[in-house]
Amino acid sequence: MGVLNTTIKILGKKVGMTQVFGDDGKVRPVTVIEAGPCVVMGLNEKNIKVGFGDTKESKVKKPQVGEFKKLNLGVRRYVRELRVADKGNYKVGDEIKVDIFQEGDFVDVSGVSIGKGFQGGMKRWHWMGTPMTHGSMSHRRVGSIGASSDPSRVFKGKTMAGHMGHQKVTVQNLKVVKVDLANNMLIVEGAVPGYKSSLLEIRKSIKKQKKA
Helix, strand or coil, X not given: CCEECCCCEEEEEEEEEEEEECCCCCEEEEEEEEECCEEEEEEXXXXXXXXXXXXXXXXXXXXXXXXXXXXXXXXXXXXXXXXCCCHHHCCCCCEECHHHCCCCCEEEEEEECCCCEEECHHHHHCCCCCCCCCXXXXXXXXXXXXXXXXXXXXXXXXXXXXXXXXXXXXXXXEEEEEEECCCCEEEEECCCCCCCCCEEEEEECHHHHHHC
């Protein structure tokens, strides 16, 4: 089983947020991410298939358990495909670890945002609302949403009440503050989407690479 440091993507789990002191003495909010190790399970034309997160066999479907046993690998909770530049650098059983990043790198972190259920327009779209004084009969209500005879319809994209959150979100250009290889921990400056223990995809910043 080899260990690779040539990929620029990895799966991780959100541990939580804390704060650290920067070199200038200022407090900076950071997010702690358990990044990897991810084991390579297979390769196809463009992607590599990886598994992340140890778990019990009883929590995984039997066909997947059989796949792990066939590859002589431990059962993993998450199985995803990652697109890489050159899949020739990989073979089944290799591990992708957090050492693919270094302090000072910039990363893009993708995850599913926290679901907030059905919300009104003021919370969902930051409406100002109407006066809260006596005489106003609407306050937080939607009110009129379209014209009458012309155009006789509601324009597409109208901000309305509805389901909020639980969408895939990517936060770009987060600076790597610290890399802890011994504990597979990655500390980045700022917040990332999702709740604690949610699955994340971390990759080197696309915009920063293009700019460089």
